[in-house]
Amino acid sequence: MMLDLAMKIGILTRNPQAWCNLQLKQAMVKLGVTPVCFSFKDVMGTIGLGAGVTLNGKPIEGELSAVIVRPIGSGSLEQIILRVDLLKAMEYLGVKVVNRGEAIEKAVDKYYSLLLLDRSGIPVPATIATESYGEALKGYKMLGKDTVLKPIFGSRGVGVARVEVDDVAVRIFRLLSSQRSVIYLQSYIPHGFSDIRAFVIGDRVVAAARRVSSYWKTNVAQGAWTKPVKLTPELEE
Structure with missing residues (x-):
């Protein structure tokens, strides 16, 4: 499938050369899309001045069709709040944002996200x-x-x-x-130094991986490794 040759999709990241960003850029190029890497430092929000959100001084809705957030990044509470606000402002301007500001707002706060999961019976x-x-x-x-x-x-x-x-x-x-x-x-929940990560789009699990570690932390950044896994219907549900 080839998309609009003039389409530009932004990758919001601090490190354009990170593995995940290189994979995204390769996939976009294969689809005929131009990837544009930028960071929150390249963005300014304005109110009452016409543009709304600018990217390197230009209205973002004229520069990008969509933005993939990779990731929201670390920062002070004020910086995190502003970044989420800017993503919401981009959406108001018609720019497709993945993941949306509202979703990141819920996910970035561990207590709030866990509260929502608990209230949903998970x-x-x-x-x-x-x-x-x-x-x-x-x-x-x-x-x-x-x-x-x-x-x-x-x-x-x-x-x-x-x-x-x-x-x-x-x-x-x-x-x-x-x-x-x-x-x-x-x-602490004993887990045999292993857990499963599932990638969900809408209401479908499109991919899953098992993370395996030599101790209780199963983060890849802490030394764990991953392998693809096919979820059982029960786990997928």
């Missing part, structure tokens, strides 16, 4: 979140004292730690509370 690990050192200790005991501590914002297993010793829990929770950080804690 099983999730027992979880507590608090600013309080004292409440965190209560939650640690409620979770059975074998827990995983995570930052609410973040990916690739960075900043994730297993907390299963009382003295360690006291020191970590006290430190995080003194730094005005949130304590987001989940019950």
